[in-house]
Amino acid sequence: MKPAAFTYHRAYDVNETIALLGELGPDAKILAGGQSLVAMMNFRLARPSALVDITRIAGLDYxxxxxxxxxxxxxxxxxxxxxxxxxxxxxxxxxxxxxxxxxxxxxxxxxxxxxxxxxxxxxxxxxxxxxxxxxxxxxxxxxxxxxxxxxxxxxxxxxxxxxxxxxxxxPRPAPHAALTEFSQRKGDFAVVAAAARLDLANDEVLTSRIVLGGVGPKPVVVDADLAGRPATEDTWRAAGEAAAAQVDPPSDGHGSSAYRKKLTATLVARALAEAAA
Ligand SMILES: Cc1cc2nc3c(=O)[nH]c(=O)nc-3n(C[C@H](O)[C@H](O)[C@H](O)COP(=O)(O)OP(=O)(O)OC[C@H]3O[C@@H](n4cnc5c(N)ncnc54)[C@H](O)[C@@H]3O)c2cc1C
Known part of the structure; x- marks a missing residue:
């Protein structure tokens, strides 16, 4: 499929990009790697009137x-x-x-x-x-x-x-952090993704943070305070169940809401174990 017609503009620095976006109006879009935008344009899920290609801007790859x-x-x-x-x-x-x-x-x-x-x-x-x-x-x-x-x-x-x-x-390093996910085929977007960050001392959790993808319209921060809990499989498993109880994921062709809840429990426990390892 080919996208609908649009005008193409190439910017060589950030100020030129901003100026072009201002001139071309709100229907113009930035083109970076094109790995999401072009597919959406081909499916007519996006129909920008103009594209501003930023891939030639020097100094933004670091x-x-x-x-x-x-x-x-x-x-x-x-x-x-x-x-x-x-x-x-x-x-x-x-x-x-x-x-x-x-x-x-x-x-x-x-x-x-x-x-x-x-x-x-x-x-x-x-x-x-x-x-x-x-x-x-x-x-x-x-x-x-x-x-x-x-x-x-x-x-x-x-x-x-x-x-x-x-x-x-x-802002700050996270030596004990991990992300894991499940997708039906390798390379597909995650059905559910779970990420965890821990601060640990003497095999005990000092602070914890858990974030989920695929269970709502944006990344979801789970309410999970594991401070003082031992860094063990039991703790991770209980945290997974607690996370699953907090979410109300959508159902779609990739999985039902109940399936996503089960994935949440498993993936949170796995992410915490990986983060602690
Ligand atoms: C088969 C397939 C599988 C994929 N699997 C995954 C996956 O598992 N996980 C994942 O995260 N992604 C996945 N992607 C998407 C991929 O990571 C894209 O690279 C990413 O979503 C968008 O980056 P891009 O540079 O290609 O942006 P583009 O496609 O060029 O742009 C995407 C959107 O962001 C805007 N934009 C781009 N750059 C900027 C900027 N600097 N400032 C403001 N707006 C900007 C554009 O206007 C557009 O609206 C997959 C893509 C495909 C085709």
Whole structure:
């Protein structure tokens, strides 16, 4: 299938992108890796009047340490993250392997995934888990939005039509973090994804955070305070059951609500065990 007609524009820096988006109006869209947008255009799920291609913008493809934190440029591909050695953030390269297939990971971008706002996206789930900050640039400059406030609903985010995601900032390392998921075929989007982060001391949980994908219109933070609990399989299993009891997932062709609840219990327990290991 071919997309409906649109005009094509290429931007060579962020300011030019913002200016073009302003000129072309709210029906214009940024084109990054094209791995979601082009498919949606082919299926007429998206019908932008114009595309602003940002793939030639130099200097937005990086993974940079800032003290303890990590900054990822919007045009960094999934594959670049998959190949990186990110001390304290090993959960990111590990999770990259769940994203689609190799060619998709070579073209799809970190910023594109965040801007697209799919509730099952590994980067969206991990941005919420690790309390990342999304840096947006628009006509009046930059603003920072916590990932916990960035995702508004099905493919809806805090990004305004004349703004661009330029960077994703992860404030602190998470050596005990993991993401796991289930999909019917390798490379498909997750039916349910579960991510967990722990702080541990003497085989006891100090702090915990659990985030789910695929159980609602945006990544869902589970209410789970495991502080003081032993780092054991029993704790992880109970936390999985507690997480499943909190969600009311949708039913669709990939699985019923009840099936997704069962997946939630299993995957949360698995993510916690992996995070603790
Ligand atoms: C078969 C298949 C399987 C896939 N499986 C997975 C998977 O398992 N997990 C997963 O997370 N993804 C998956 N994807 C999607 C893939 O990860 C995409 O790369 C990603 O969703 C979007 O990144 P992109 O750079 O391709 O963005 P594009 O497709 O170019 O753009 C997506 C949307 O974001 C907007 N946008 C892009 N960049 C910016 C920016 N910097 N600022 C503001 N707006 C921007 C665009 O206007 C568009 O609305 C899959 C794709 C396919 C085709």
């Amino acid at each position: 993974q940079r340490r800032d003290g303890d934190g990590l900054h990822i440029g919007a045009l960094t591909t999934h594959r670049a993250v998959e190949k990186a050695k990110l001390d304290g953030f090993a959960v990111l390269p590990k999770a990259a392997r769940w994203i689609g297939h190799y060619p998709i990971r070579c073209r799809g971008t970190f910023g594109g995934s965040i801007a697209h706002g799919d509730a099952t996206s590994e980067w969206c789930v991990l941005a919420v888990l690790l309390e990342a900050v999304i840096v947006l640039q628009g006509p009046t400059g930059q603003r920072e939005v916590p990932a916990t406030e960035f995702f508004h609903g099905f493919f809806m985010t805090a990004t305004e039509p004349d703004e661009m995601v330029v960077e994703i900032r992860f």
